[in-house]
Amino acid sequence: MDIKDINIPILSKNIKEGETNKNIFESKGLLTINLISSPGSGKTTLLENIAPILNEQGFPCLVIEGDIATTRDAERINKKEIKCVQINTHGICHLESKMIRKAFEQLDMVNEKILFIENVGNLVCPAEFYLGEHEKIAILSVTEGEDKPEKYPLLFKESSCVLLTKVDLLPFLDLTEDIFISEIRKLNKKAPIFLMSKKDKSSYMEFIEWLIQKHLSIFGGER
Numbered sequence: 777m778d779i780k781d782i783n784i785p786i787l788s789k790n791i792k793e794g795e796t797n798k799n800i801f802e803s804k805g806l807l808t809i810n811l812i813s814s815p816g817s818g819k820t821t822l823l824e825n826i827a828p829i830l831n832e833q834g835f836p837c838l839v840i841e842g843d844i845a846t847t848r849d850a851e852r853i854n855k856k857e858i859k860c861v862q863i864n865t866h867g868i869c870h871l872e873s874k875m876i877r878k879a880f881e882q883l884d885m886v887n888e889k890i891l892f893i894e895n896v897g898n899l900v901c902p903a904e905f906y907l908g909e910h911e912k913i914a915i916l917s918v919t920e921g922e923d924k925p926e927k928y929p930l931l932f933k934e935s936s937c938v939l940l941t942k943v944d945l946l947p948f949l950d951l952t953e954d955i956f957i958s959e960i961r962k963l964n965k966k967a968p969i970f971l972m973s974k975k976d977k978s979s980y981m982e983f984i985e986w987l988i989q990k991h992l993s994i995f996g997g998e999r
């Protein structure tokens with residue numbers, strides 16, 4: 777049997793489950809974001825920094841953490857007093873829609889408006905599995921190198937925005953932000969690209985505003 781013959785039923789079943797998830801999220805007024813990147817590019821750091829600000833701005837968040845092993849990321853998020861549940865995939869390199877539904881049922885949702893899903897650190901498989909999210913977001917840290925978008929194109933082609941992280945480290949590399957931007961643009965002409973660093977909290981604000989505007993455009997209401 778060809779690998780493609782196995783893949784198609786798995787993927788189409790996952791898409792159906794993803795649609796069920798999306799209906800649930802929409803009925804609850806939750807903008808859902810699927811964060812995808814290599815291991816260590818700064819997904820949890822981003823959430824630690826932006827979730828408290830979104831809360832202050834009237835857009836409280838829920839987080840589902842995906843990792844092969846450990847509850848370390850969920851512990852980091854819980855320390856920020858953000859509701860979070862950890863999925864351990866035990867070797868599977870991506871999250872699937874059914875895992876998300878089970879995890880979501882464990883979250884005690886009250887008035888939250890944004891659900892972040894931190895996918896398993898991997899630039900390949902997570903891009904192929906729809907989870908019911910409104911937006912798929914690629915994160916690339918400058919230390920990974922400018923060639924990664926072209927080498928792992930699906931994620932960068934399909935993402936509705938790209939976050940370039942750890943820009944504080946650019947002075948130590950033979951690379952500039954313009955090089956990264958032109959490499960991303962080869963694959964995706966439209967997606968906004970946000971540059972950010974944990975050393976400069978103001979660098980998160982443009983992306984926070986983008987999230988708020990997405991929520992308002994889907995669910996209406998005012999700030």
Ligand SMILES: Nc1nc2c(ncn2[C@@H]2O[C@H](COP(=O)(O)OP(=O)(O)OP(=O)(O)O)[C@@H](O)[C@H]2O)c(=O)[nH]1
Binds near residue numbers: 817849898941975
């Ligand atoms: N200098 C610098 N370091 C950063 C920045 N963002 C994250 N880091 C560091 O990068 C390391 C990995 O960050 P994480 O947020 O754990 O990365 P992750 O993508 O969640 O990793 P996995 O969940 O393992 O895939 C940590 O030591 C962070 O402190 C940044 O903007 N600048």
Ligand SMILES: [Mg+2]
Binds near residue numbers: 819820821849894
């Ligand atoms: Mg993490």
